[in-house]
Amino acid sequence: MQFAQWREHARGRLERLGSGVTSQVWRIGFASRFLAYLVMHSGTALRRFRLTIAEIYFAGVLSLIIILVSGLFVGMVLALQGYETLQRFGASESLGVLVALSLVRELGPVVAGLLFASRAGSAITAEIGLMKATEQISAMEMMAVDPIARVVAPRFWGGVLSMPLLAALFSAMGIFGGYLVGVQLIGVDAGAFWSQMQAAVDLRNDIMNGVIKSVVFGVAVTWISVFEGYDAVPTAEGVSRATTRTVVTSSLAILALDFVLTALMFTGGKQ
Amino acid sequence: MQQSPIVEIENVSFGYEAARPVLREVTLAIPRGAVVGIMGQSGCGKTTLLRIIMAAYQPSAGSARVLGEATSRLDREGLYRMRRKMGMLFQFGALFTDMSVYDNVAFPLHEHTTLPEELMHDLVMLKLQAVGLRGAAHLMPAELSGGMARRVALARSIALDPQLILYDEPFTGLDPISFGVIVRLIRELNDSLGATSIIVTHDVQEALGVVDYVYFMAAGRVIAQGTPEDIRASGEPFVRQFVNGMREGPVPFHYPAPEYGADLELTGS
Numbered sequence: 001m002q003f004a005q006w007r008e009h010a011r012g013r014l015e016r017l018g019s020g021v022t023s024q025v026w027r028i029g030f031a032s033r034f035l036a037y038l039v040m041h042s043g044t045a046l047r048r049f050r051l052t053i054a055e056i057y058f059a060g061v062l063s064l065i066i067i068l069v070s071g072l073f074v075g076m077v078l079a080l081q082g083y084e085t086l087q088r089f090g091a092s093e094s095l096g097v098l099v100a101l102s103l104v105r106e107l108g109p110v111v112a113g114l115l116f117a118s119r120a121g122s123a124i125t126a127e128i129g130l131m132k133a134t135e136q137i138s139a140m141e142m143m144a145v146d147p148i149a150r151v152v153a154p155r156f157w158g159g160v161l162s163m164p165l166l167a168a169l170f171s172a173m174g175i176f177g178g179y180l181v182g183v184q185l186i187g188v189d190a191g192a193f194w195s196q197m198q199a200a201v202d203l204r205n206d207i208m209n210g211v212i213k214s215v216v217f218g219v220a221v222t223w224i225s226v227f228e229g230y231d232a233v234p235t236a237e238g239v240s241r242a243t244t245r246t247v248v249t250s251s252l253a254i255l256a257l258d259f260v261l262t263a264l265m266f267t268g269g270k271q
Numbered sequence: 272m273q274q275s276p277i278v279e280i281e282n283v284s285f286g287y288e289a290a291r292p293v294l295r296e297v298t299l300a301i302p303r304g305a306v307v308g309i310m311g312q313s314g315c316g317k318t319t320l321l322r323i324i325m326a327a328y329q330p331s332a333g334s335a336r337v338l339g340e341a342t343s344r345l346d347r348e349g350l351y352r353m354r355r356k357m358g359m360l361f362q363f364g365a366l367f368t369d370m371s372v373y374d375n376v377a378f379p380l381h382e383h384t385t386l387p388e389e390l391m392h393d394l395v396m397l398k399l400q401a402v403g404l405r406g407a408a409h410l411m412p413a414e415l416s417g418g419m420a421r422r423v424a425l426a427r428s429i430a431l432d433p434q435l436i437l438y439d440e441p442f443t444g445l446d447p448i449s450f451g452v453i454v455r456l457i458r459e460l461n462d463s464l465g466a467t468s469i470i471v472t473h474d475v476q477e478a479l480g481v482v483d484y485v486y487f488m489a490a491g492r493v494i495a496q497g498t499p500e501d502i503r504a505s506g507e508p509f510v511r512q513f514v515n516g517m518r519e520g521p522v523p524f525h526y527p528a529p530e531y532g533a534d535l536e537l538t539g540s
Contacts, residue, residue, distance in 0.1 A: 042362035142359040144327060144351035145382045 045153035055158025071170035075177025096197035098180030108171035114157035117250035121225035128229025129239035163218025283333035329493035358428030418449025
């Protein structure tokens with residue numbers, strides 16, 4: 001009797017696990033088809049580009065403050081921490097290189113991506129989710145207007161175009177922060193700071209790799225944001241859960257993709 | 272020669288889950304030019320029927336013909352072509368909250384026409400004048416009362432001069448003045464546009480004053496139909512209970528539950 005109960009209990013758990021995995025696989029499949037449909041129906045967003053420009057303002061320009069301030073502080077901290085280590089080896093004049101490479105190759109795209117997911121991604125999900133909850137999406141459908149083409153695609157392209165620009169601004173601001181602390185505060189030679197940075201930072205291997213990362217993160221975060229909004233349960237709780245899922249999933253996606261991309265870009269020191 | 276009905280629903284059944292049908296063999300015909308009410312208590316299937324007419328859902332059995340086309344045969348293009356001839360007023364208006372009143376009404380015109388901006392402006396003002404809100408063109412939806420938002424949504428739904436206008440619970444949450452305004456507008460707009468209107472509502476007394484014909488639904492079926500006078504005089508127990516707002520009748524006051532005493536854990540006699 002006890003064994004029969006245990007068997008039933010185990011079967012129930014297995015079934016729940018199987019159903020959970022299956023539903024997640026279905027969801028990923030649905031999200032992929034959603035992305036394919038979205039890309040194929042992006043004509044309106046590109047033809048009427050002012051719709052996309054409005055979303056670039058919403059996702060990009062309104063994220064500027066948090067991106068610039070964060071970039072400044074990250075650069076300043078990098079300079080302080082980097083100087084501590086470099087001066088032990090008598091290489092404090094390489095501070096510019098350390099700050100620039102850390103930001104351009106890694107911290108710029110990753111931290112800007114995480115901030116973008118929290119600031120713009122969550123807002124995109126909440127906006128689309130609330131449009132669904134208040135029947136604005138259904139109203140559009142009833143007016144024979146495809147909401148994916150009219151609402152989702154401009155937001156997607158607005159986010160995809162904003163993200164690399166925000167990452168670039170983050171890195172630029174970080175380098176400026178590093179300069180303020182390293183050169184102005186600590187007293188590292190300004191000429192060495194800038195010239196070593198210029199000599200060591202490679203356009204293809206460093207800057208382009210950073211740009212590729214930021215584009216990939218931009219696509220991932222914006223895709224997750226628009227999908228979660230569109231797929232949200234149309235209630236206050238459903239929109240709240242969708243917004244949380246956007247931030248969590250986007251953050252994990254950025255970190256996982258960063259590892260994959262860094263591994264692909266890894267040259268083992270050979271340029 | 273008599274014109275064919277604008278909406279023909281024949282033996283339509285539908286369920287969100289196969290085991291729980293929401294509509295059961297519903298048959299009805301909506302004549303052109305009429306204001307027709309589909310009434311019944313919440314959960315009786317009337318909103319689902321409206322969604323079948325909108326072709327948002329396909330019947331699991333039977334057929335739906337709207338504006339002369341079988342909805343089951345329409346692809347996405349055909350569906351959108353049909354919907355351009357329809358207008359829909361949602362329960363709470365469903366106005367686009369990031370657009371002004373003017374832009375909301377102009378939205379369908381912008382999306383489906385290439386009219387010059389001046390002509391579009393005149394058309395929007397014409398529609399807003401029809402609902403008495405020309406002076407509110409610059410306001411945002413958050414600045415409108417519930418009744419005003421419903422009127423703006425009405426102006427938006429008639430922007431493309433539809434042949435068929437659908438109303439989903441248009442009277443919910445309106446004060447008596449707004450209610451009177453909406454009732455009058457539904458009738459006037461229907462007659463002046465030469466359109467056909469379908470009102471889905473559970474506000475029976477209010478709706479009986481505006482409709483030409485009524486289909487009364489209960490448990491997914493049409494249980495009574497006729498003119499408002501027929502409905503008021505109906506001997507059908509459910510219709511009588513509903514029209515007169517009686518507590519007792521075929522619809523029980525209590526949701527099915529176990530014995531009251533058992534829930535309160537009362538034992539003995």
